[in-house]
Amino acid sequence: MPELIAKGPFDGVEPLVMAGLTLAPVEDGPIWSIALLPGGAKAAAKALKPLGLAFPGPGGISEKAGLRLVWTGRDQAFLFGDLPAGLEGAAVVTDQSGGWAGVTLTGPGAARALGRLVAVDVRLAAFPVGGVVRTGLNHMSAVILRTGEDAFEIRVFRSMARTCWHELAEVLRHLGARAPLSA
């Protein structure tokens, strides 16, 4: 068996700081898809409760002690962190680790910048901190988390990592070019 070399989706990519915004890669640990089986909600809730987690409803995130459950669909959530025991029989669990690539976009006006690529309203009033949306980032399917008033985490399929970076970097460059003109 040949020795395979593990490579991250953003190996060698440095954070980009421009227009007061920072675009940076995220290094994810394990990611699990937890898809509830019909009638499995109760058993799943029981397994998650001791961890301080609750299965999130649409647009919700449940977070505790390094574990994060992010809503991704009907009766489905992604778990970031180590898989807890007790979900067998309640949900179908599949390993998504390495299948997704993440970046953070932070800084004042991050929502305005993101709004250039996303058709949903990402202003604070419509997309509060601690929420998640599944939507399109330009032409890519994305999972977008709002981690702060001026902070977003964006995840796309790993195959789209560089495209995602390119699109967001382009936004930062455009905003950076405009800044001196509107000063």
Add this chain to the structure above:
Amino acid sequence: MRLTCPLCGPRDRREFYYYGAEDYLNRPDAGAPGSAWDDYLHNRDNPAGMTRDLWYHEQGCAQWLIVTRNTVTHAVTAVDLVAGRQGAAT
């Protein structure tokens, strides 16, 4: 055009994929006569008014939706999940 996904809320039309008439949900039994299959596969109404069709929330929650809309006024009156409806497979 926007559709209000029951899970995701109001979303741009570009997030959705249009499939066709709601008739696709009513598949005839395997032993049904040819005419039933003919209707199922080929024969569609073309109403001026209310129509119900299937859309897929491709760039969102990946759910199939039944959209009730008016072909005359373009009003969208309801968007429902296909999953969980009465008689649906689980």
